[in-house]
Amino acid sequence: MDYLPIFTKLENRPCLVVGGGSIALRKVHLLLKAGAEVTVCALQFHSSLLEKGNAQQITLLKQAFTPELLNNKWLVIAATNNKEINQLVADKADQLQVLVNVVDSPEQSSFIMPSIVDRSPIVVAISSGGKAPVLARLIRERLEALLPMHLGRLASISGEFRHRVKAVIKNVSLRRRYWEKLFGNGELANLLQKGQTDKAVQLMESSLTEDVARGDVALVGAGPGDPSLLTLKALQLMQQADVVLYDRLVSSEILDLVRRDADLISVGKEAGNHEVGQSRTNQMLVEYALQGRKVVRLKGGDSFIFGRGGEELEELVEAGIAFQVVPGITAASGCSAYAGIPLTHRDFAQSVTFVTGHRKANGEQLNWKALSISNQTLVVYMGLIQSEEIQTQLIANGRSPDTPVALINKGTSSQQHVVIGKLSELVLLGGGLAGPTLMIIGEVVSLAEKLAWYKPESNQKLSRDPFLVNLA
Structure with a gap:
């Protein structure tokens, strides 16, 4: 990872933009959306920048850049078409330990500007580390089409209700489960999409009375190895799990998709070498579920085809544990x-x-x-x-x-x-x-x-999606 993705709070913080053209205008617009106090330094200004200056939305300084302009600034963006000026800005900012972005020059920058999908307060940032900005933009366009416009309202109303949930549900894991269940069934989102805010709040309140402390087990087929062959439901459950018991045949690329703070426990088996015996695996599923945890039993291929899924479910039924089965693409x-x-x-x-x-x-x-x-x-x-x-x-x-x-x-x-x-x-x-x-x-x-169509050496796979074909 070349850059650590972070979101910085700019509200009421002084920021400087060096340059007065259309590129500088775009950067000013983003800074203003984040609530920054923006100063623009240039010898000439785009007409829209002049309008913002006259409206006292920004401060305009009609002068050449000087290092003193960086004093007390939180960050600076160099957006001129003059390489020498951009380099001067970058050098002086580094000396003063001020965050600097030189437009289209990641090697001169201490931070880079990602492509953004804005569903405030939900914000998705996509970056290629400055290596492929057009690719980042194409990914952003896909996400724009996927993420509904009411997503921001969903996040906002949930934020307003957080204190209520925290007061009723003391356990952190159970609070997470409450939100996962609420967001997962789509009913809350549908109400907000229709503008029925009062009913949405009623749903959130009534859900607090439900029993969220019960553990359960999901028997999930992980497919034969390629992580792109996971089913959507498998991925969703992997992202919600508290504990994941996985087999030897589950690839590391698939395990990387499990929620980061979930407990990963290997119960792998191979001929003549059982890391954890089957009976012990069955007991672990029951034990973790009885602790109120969401358990995913992750198996290579499909759980019901030579995966001993039936044996494990029998144990869960006898213990009265709720479960579901997610089929996988068998080997x-x-x-x-x-x-x-x-x-x-x-x-x-x-x-x-x-x-x-x-x-x-x-x-x-x-x-x-x-x-x-x-x-x-x-x-x-x-x-x-x-x-x-x-x-x-x-x-x-x-x-x-x-x-x-x-x-x-x-x-x-x-x-x-x-x-x-x-x-x-x-x-x-x-x-x-x-x-x-x-x-x-x-x-x-x-x-x-x-x-034959699959070439492992190039990792190429057929696709009918023109976007993906063009990326191959």
């Missing part, structure tokens, strides 16, 4: 799509079967005869260790040794690696792979080279 769908392998195809496969190579000790054997029929796609989760058995059993039960096979290692991530060969080569194909690997067996694998 089979995500990895096959990124590898260019359709799981079904009219010419090659009329069905697809998901199995896991990792089963409970003394568990039932797979029905290899059923798994070996032609015209179906077989997807094996966690199958690397059992490669030899899978290869031997499928061929012994009638699957052709020449059946195409794909091993997708760290699928959908920037480290994705796809190895393609034949069923008779399965053991050899997986010999050099480590980490999460999905196995796809069937004739659909033959389409991989033709349909």
